[in-house]
Amino acid sequence: MNRIPMTVSGEVALREELKHLKTVERPRIIQAIAEAREHGDLKENAEYHAAREQQGFTEGRIKEIEGKLSSAHIIDVTKITKTGKVIFGVTVELLNLNTDEEVEYQIVGDDEADIKQGKISVNSPIARALIGKEEGDVALVRTPNGEVEYEIEEVKHL
Structure with a gap:
């Protein structure tokens, strides 16, 4: 595995973003999907599709950050x-x-x-x-x- 050089502040920033995505964004999106589902027909439900798209982006970013942190070589x-x-x-x-x-x-x-x-x-x-x-x-x-x-x-x- 290739190690990616990263400064201490770079690691801190990524960890903060990851925490925000997991503790704030993910629950907010799950709530938005639940509310949109209550509106009925999902085929023509713009809120539902927008929330699902946000969810895909957020989950992708979480995986990307976790991957970077797992291969990071922190240099202080x-x-x-x-x-x-x-x-x-x-x-x-x-x-x-x-x-x-x-x-x-x-x-x-x-x-x-x-x-x-x-x-x-x-x-x-x-x-x-x-x-x-x-x-x-x-x-x-x-x-x-x-x-x-x-x-x-x-x-x-x-």
């Missing part, structure tokens, strides 16, 4: 010795040498990636260019708009 970078090397889970402070702009990204699993929060997938071009490099190194990232050079200013284990 706060417990890994800081070496200045870029590894999964670290937060990297970068200087874009093309624009002199500073940016900060945390390298996370695919499910956790959210560029608005500064979280980039370990499989993204930037993360792939940074992994294994150290503070002071320059990483060359190929983007659709050309090549960008980033100097690794600091690697943080947060």
Whole structure:
């Protein structure tokens, strides 16, 4: 089985979503199906069909999350010795040498990636260019708009 790297906060978020789906959404949908059944003829009962569709989506998501959690490899970078090397889970402070702009990204699993929060997938071009490099190194990232050079200013284990 392939292990999926995940940060501690990524695991917490998935567990919270799973709990919500099982304790809030699932009972709500079951109740909605029961109420829709009471309305009689199920063939033309839009509420019934909508609730059944929601139920299918919710059960699918529950299975998906349980699968991800069962194959997750939780990596807590706060417990890994800081070496200045870029590894999964670290937060990297970068200087874009093309624009002199500073940016900060945390390298996370695919499910956790959210560029608005500064979280980039370990499989993204930037993360792939940074992994294994150290503070002071320059990483060359190929983007659709050309090549960008980033100097690794600091690697943080947060």
